Amino acid sequence: MTTTEQNIDQILIPILEQVSDPEIPVLSIMDMGVVRTAVIENDIVKVQITPTYSGCPAMDVIGDDIKAALKAEGYKSEIELILAPAWTTDWITPRGRKALEDYGIAAPLSAEADISVLLEGKRLVKCTNCGSTNTRLVSQFGSTACKAQFQCDDCQEPFDYFKCLK
């Protein structure tokens, strides 16, 4: 339980990759890193998922969507929500980061850079529209718990930044 390793049965990966985060539909839950375990035991798929933020309202939907996707492939499943080890933005895969950027959400910076943009007003977050880093923080909180609001001062595009969580 305390390991940061994932334990996912190879044959389940294509099924789980079809399930997306309901609030960020371009991002599969596999690329998000929220699936920690998926193994078949006695014909039942045991899945462990971990929330990005404690109050993330997407977790119930993700659990239901996983069940439905597995059922469509003929599997029964049990979903368990686990808290340890706590989720971190480091678990978002490179493909996941690219999907976020394409969707218009800037991917998380390193922990140090994250603090300097959120607290010290540094201009490091890349605009998802024009690529400029001449961007400023509008609000430390955004439309979901995991995001902050930014605006580009070059092209004026308002966009979300996925906050670093470690």
Add this chain to the structure above:
Amino acid sequence: MKNENLYKYILGIADNSLILGQRLGELTGHGPSLETDIACTNMSLDLFGQVRSYYQYAAKIAGDNRTEDDIAMLRKEREYVNVLLVEQPNTNFAYTMARQFLFDVYHLLFLQELQKSKDLTLSAIANKSIKEVSYHLRFSSDWIKRLGDGTEVSHQKMQDAIDGLWTYTDELFHQTEADIAMVSEVIGVDVTKLKEAYYNKVNAVLEESTLQIPESKWFQKGGKKGIHTEHLGYLLSDLQYMQRAYPNMEW
């Protein structure tokens, strides 16, 4: 109940987050600006998420048919054991931020210790919550500074808020019987040991914000024993309305 002290101990932690989360949630659509409105409801959501983990665990320990919702929605006023600080109303934005700040400083110190708990569920919840609460504290500290070291009017409003809420801070460090029992089992946090670090941190931010540290030595207490200020009853009538009007309703 076999583990009654642990059950009570969990409620002592979780009720603070539930009531503060409800207060922040009242600002949904009513914040002073869109960004602060969203910030307050984001923090509310984090707190409710943490509360669910605590109450689910408490329900499991109770071992009867009660659920997290029963614990959250169906107790009487005297059965809530949150500190008086968190039930204080959103008098104005300075009060909302001062209340948040005075609680966040405590909350973070508390969770840092709870992480070391021998109880693996509590330590996991603490570990998860710390990341969220550190962010809350940064946000509320920032507003203490912006308003405290802002205009003459904002400074006065923040000073009034700090003066008004100061009387509720000492209660954070009072131990209940469940506290003492859980500390002896290396499950709970000895809150009396957090007091010095708390006031050091709070005073440093107040000084940086050009605010006076209140001198009053008289403090209110009672919340941890279920003796609340007049405000909690109104809050609960809102919080519990749906479950009382439509018993057992679910989403």
